[in-house]
Amino acid sequence: MKKYFPFIFTLISCFTTILAQEENFFLIARNKGEKILTTGDTIRTFGFARKLSEQPGVPGPTLVVKEGDSVHIDLLNMSQGAPHTIHLHGLDVDQQNDGVPHLSFEIPHMEHGFYHFKAPHPGTYLYHCHVASTIHVQAGMYGLIIVKPSDGSNKTWDGGESFVNEHSYFLSEIDTVWHRDSVLLHPYDTSHVMNHIQIPHFDPQFFLINGLSDQQLLDSNVVFESSMGQQDFVRLANIGFCGVRVIFPQQLKARIVSSDGRPFETEESSDTIYVYPGERYGVLTKSSVEFSDQIRFEYLDLNTNQLKNTQVIPVSVQGQLGLPNFDQEEITAQLVPNPFYGNTDLHLSLREGRELTFKIYDLQGRLVEEHEERFFTVGQHEVALGKSLRESGIYTLQIISAGNVIQLEKLLRLE
Ligand SMILES: [Cu+2]
Structure with a gap:
């Protein structure tokens, strides 16, 4: 055994190295971004870009890593103005790498800053600039960090539930008054920066999901499309100043399973979830029916609790497509006849x-x-189905094995 030990040890360390990787990100802080609003107006923004030839987006790039990865972020400030940082909101990092200026360091114009952390619990996190953060965040300096399980799989966490697709809905607002140079180009003083800034009353005119609003939300990257019986994962995150009441269609059977990268001990089945500034939630969805509806996002003024605005994401759940975990080799099923009167036989081949x-x-x-x-x-097996269906119409048959829907069929019962 002794002589095999080094060999086994090498194997184990190789395996660990393959799973946990180095992830390097290069971000450039800019202060001359432009954002086109739904009205066609353009405002000035600050933000993060991946390269010089790229506009800084609002939000900035989403950084996707795996649990256990060693993550390095190189931030280059090319903003010709205030210094910037990256605060890693919700991540377990040490103080030096947490991007709070007076507690670690800030990065002046034309300088690099380096942030390192080991990606903790799988989940949804934020990054944003922490210099005069009230203004720099509103200016657009924020993005999402997604930590996947260590094997990179579509699971909520290691040993958690599987899903087919994931959708991230990242909430914020824009008050165009705050995007004027008189606010953005605030005087900067390293010792007490906020004391020198006249911050106008925040009264947003634009309410954003992933930086988009109103008709822009019909974008195919944003809409929620799924299939009957398919489990999906929705990541909700809020970096704005409003609280947002998110209301899922009841057919999606939303289950709130995690927050802040931690699974809930007891998950909550609820169509409604409040996402307050800085919060992130993980929600599993699965519909057993075909339908079209929308997810509603109601932006609430946190001082008055009044509804300021509602944005909607179209939802479309189709039948029979994208069946998860279905191994065509193991089972075939066919309804004979279909359409049918009275009942029909399911012909199974196992x-x-x-x-x-x-x-x-x-x-x-x-x-x-x-x-x-x-x-x-x-x-071959035969199962008689449909005896208890009284009315003519279209029905859906789910065939379930070990808790998973492995096949869906449409039935048409005639009078
Ligand atoms: Cu900044």
Whole structure:
């Protein structure tokens, strides 16, 4: 055994190295960005870009890493004005790398600053400049950091639930008055910067999701598209000054499972979730029906609790597409006949014995029939379905194995 030990040790360390990587990001802080609003007006922004030929976006680039990765961020300030930093909001980093100017360091014009951290718990985090942060954040200096599980898989965390697609909705606002040079180009004083700034009353005219609002939210990168029975993950994060009440369509059966990179001990099933400034949440969704609706984002004034604005993201859940975890080799299923009167037979071909549950839903998502059956033998089986369907119409059959929907079929019952 002794002589094998170094070999095994090398193997283990190689394996660890493969999983945990070095992730290097290069960001440039700029103070002459432009943002086009839904009205067609252009405002000046500050922000982070990945290269000199790129406009700094609002929000800045999303940084995606894996749990355990050694992450290095090189920030170059090319803003010809105030210094900038990167504060890693919610991440467990040491003080030197946390980007709070008077507690670590700030980066003047034409200088580099380096931030290092080991990516902690999988989850959704923020980064933003922490110099005169009230102004620099409103100016646009913010972005998302997503920490995936160590194997990079589509799971909420190591050993957590799987999902097919993820959607990040990053909330903020814009008050165009704050984007005038008189506010943005504030006098800078390293000792007590905020005392020298006249900050106008914040009264936003634009309410943003991923930097977009109103008709811009019809962008295919933003809309929520999924398939029946498909589990998806929604990341919600708020860097604005409003509280945002997020309301999911009830068909998505939203489950709030994590916050701040930590799983909740008890998850909460709720269509409504309040996301206050700085907060991030993880929400799992899964619809058993085909439908179209929208996710509503209601922006609330935190002083008065009054509704300031509502933005919506279109939701479309399609039938029969994108089935997760379905191994075509193991099971085939066909309804004969379909459409049918009375009942129909499901012809199953199994390559291994298994326990299956059959659930039939109507178009409103109500469960109208359920069978459970254990098949001990491989080969052909027949299951009579649809006996309890009283009305003619379209129904959906889910075939479930070990808790996963492995196949969906549409049934058409005739009178
Ligand atoms: Cu800054």
